[in-house]
Each structure stands twice: as C-alpha cells, then as structure tokens.
Amino acid sequence: MDTRPFGIDxxxxxxxxxxxxxxxGDFDGDRxxxxxxxxxxxxxxxxxxxxxxxxxxxxxxxVGITVPGVVHRGVVGSAANIDPAWIGEDADALFTKxxxxxxxxxxxxxxxxxxxxxYGAAKGRDGLVIVTTLGTGIGSALVYDGALVPNSELGxxxxxxxxxxxxxxxxxxxxxxxxxxxxxxxxxxxxxxxxALFSPDLFVVGxxxxxxxAEFLPLxxxxxxMVPATLRNRAGIVxxxxxxAEAAAHH
Ligand code: BGC
Numbered sequence: 001m002d003t004r005p006f007g008i009d010x011x012x013x014x015x016x017x018x019x020x021x022x023x024x025g026d027f028d029g030d031r032x033x034x035x036x037x038x039x040x041x042x043x044x045x046x047x048x049x050x051x052x053x054x055x056x057x058x059x060x061x062x063v064g065i066t067v068p069g070v071v072h073r074g075v076v077g078s079a080a081n082i083d084p085a086w087i088g089e090d091a092d093a094l095f096t097k098x099x100x101x102x103x104x105x106x107x108x109x110x111x112x113x114x115x116x117x118x119y120g121a122a123k124g125r126d127g128l129v130i131v132t133t134l135g136t137g138i139g140s141a142l143v144y145d146g147a148l149v150p151n152s153e154l155g156x157x158x159x160x161x162x163x164x165x166x167x168x169x170x171x172x173x174x175x176x177x178x179x180x181x182x183x184x185x186x187x188x189x190x191x192x193x194x195x196a197l198f199s200p201d202l203f204v205v206g207x208x209x210x211x212x213x214a215e216f217l218p219l220x221x222x223x224x225x226m227v228p229a230t231l232r233n234r235a236g237i238v239x240x241x242x243x244x245a246e247a248a249a250h251h
Contacts, residue, residue: 002059004028005248007241008049009066009108009233012036012081012136015045016233017052019059020241025119027234032056040082042089046098053099063101064244066108066236067091068137070151074105080156080165081136104247109133109206110150111239112229113141116204118242120230127201130154130194131229134207138165138190142198154194164190170209180212184219191222204229 008017018031032055037044049065067086070077074092079085095103106114113131116122122129126145130152133139138155141148155165166172168190173183191203203222205213206229213228220226231238 002056003061004059005061005241005245006053006056006059006063007065007111007237007239007244008052008063009111009236009240010036010040010045010049010068011236012040015048015052016237017049017056018237019056019061020238022242022245025115025231025234025238025242027237031237039085041085042083042091042094046094049095049103050099053101060101062244062248063095063099063103064111064240064242064247065091065095065103065105066111066240067105068108068139070153071105071107071110072151076105077151078153102244102248102251104244106240106243107139107141107151108236109139109152110141110148111243112139112206112231112235113143113204113239114148114242115231115235115239116206116229117143117146119238120235121204121227122202125202128198129202129204130198130200131204131206132194133229134168134170134187134205134209136169136171138169139207140194157190157193157197159190159193164193170207173209180216181219184216187216188219188221191220191224191226195222195224200224202227206231206235208233
C-alpha cells in the first residue's frame with residue numbers, strides 16, 4: 001500500500017493529479033490529466049476526480065485538491081471564475097464520499113504559495129512572502145515565517161474603480177491585447193497597492209505566464225523584491241498534497 005499524499009489541480013481546462021514526494025516536493029511517478037467537464041459543477045468534477053484516482057489503485061494516502069475560490073473548513077465560499085454552484089458546497093465531504101478517500105480542498109493560490117515557500121522560489125525565506133498567481137484571475141497567498149494565512153483573496157482589492165483582477169490579471173492582458181509594457185504598468189499599480197498595505201519582504205509571481213517573466217517582471221516598478229515562481233505547473237499539485245498531508249496529521 002502506498003500512503004504518500006496525492007495532489008490534484010482543478011483548472012479551467014484540465015484536472016491533473018500525481019502522487020507527491022514531500023521530501024523534495026516533486027511528483028512521484030506519472031501525472032494523469034483528464035479534461036475538465038463542462039459545465040464544471042461540483043458533481044461533474046467529483047466524478048472526474050474519482051476517475052483520476054482510479055488510475056492509482058494502490059494508494060491510500062490523503063488527497064488534496066485545489067479550488068479557485070475561498071475555502072473555509074472544506075466549504076467553498078466564492079466562485080469568481082468557476083461555476084456558481086460551488087458556493088456553499090462542502091467539497092471535502094463531496095469528494096470524500098465520491099472517492100472513498102480522505103480529501104481536503106485548498107484555495108489554488110494558497111496551494112501554490114505553500115509549495116513555493118516550502119520547495120520553490122521562496123524556500124528558506126522568512127518574514128512575509130506574498131505569492132500571487134496571474135491567470136484568469138489573480139490569486140494570492142500570504143505566508144509569514146512559513147505559516148500560511150489562508151484566503152487572502154488579494155485579487156479582489158479595488159483598483160481603478162473595479163475588481164483588481166479584471167484590470168491586471170493575465171486574462172486582461174490577453175483580452176485587451178496589451179503589450180507587456182502596458183500590462184506591466186497595470187501590474188505596477190497593483191503591486192504598489194499591495195506593497196503599501198502589507199509591506200511584504202518578497203513577492204513571488206506565479207501562474208502560467210510566469211514562464212515569460214523575463215518579459216514583464218523587470219518592468220514592474222516597486223520597492224519590494226520580486227521573483228518568478230519556480231515550481232511552475234507543479235505548484236498546485238504539490239501544494240495540495242502538502243495541505244492534505246498536514247490536514248490529515250491534525251485529525
Ligand atoms: C479567486 C481566488 C483564486 C484566484 C486564482 C480569484 O478570482 O477569487 O480564490 O485563488 O482567482 O484562481
């Protein structure tokens with residue numbers, strides 16, 4: 001029997017999972033990916049998660065799943081970019097019942113934040129690290145001396161009279177066809193505000209676009225040190241597994 005934790009990244013296009021080695025924060029064996037069902041309602045996603053876990057019949061460890069919304073004690077509290085049916089869903093209970101395994105959900109940016117601080121760009125850094133993910137929305141994780149303060153939701157600060165993520169997320173760059181220079185100006189406004197509110201020691205910038213960080217990170221003009229995420233598309237899976245292992249240990 002394999003008791004290692006399992007991480008699942010629930011994204012807009014794919015639901016991806018792998019066993020995780022918490023020693024080095026890497027996948028232990030293959031990653032399996034299944035297309036995200038449309039609409040991605042809780043029931044439809046639970047079926048895919050059960051199917052995905054079916055590829056790993058000998059594992060018994062805890063399962064962590066990222067969700068792009070507020071997560072409070074296993075219950076989803078917001079759905080800015082996902083099906084509204086998630087709001088109020090006790091997803092820990094739903095997934096645990098659907099799979100027959102102990103499942104703990106975690107906010108997607110919080111998972112990435114945990115992983116970057118434990119194994120990636122912010123490894124060994126103390127003080128306040130703010131990990132942001134620039135994607136469809138803006139996700140955030142506040143990690144102080146290695147401890148996560150979950151559900152910071154800094155993508156929904158007000159900027160320019162609206163929701164910051166609608167102005168400064170990578171989706172805004174794509175939808176409005178912004179150059180990296182134009183986008184970096186908006187990111188400077190965004191990160192300046194977060195910097196003024198929290199005085200962090202370090203910003204880590206993640207999300208799929210972070211692989212092109214050389215094109216825009218140097219153009220963001222703030223005082224705080226800023227580095228690209230290093231776990232890339234492993235951060236969600238690794239962070240979810242870490243979260244589940246810690247939650248299981250507290251039971
Ligand atoms: C959601 C957050 C999420 C972020 C990134 C935001 O719209 O409110 O919970 O972490 O998008 O997916």
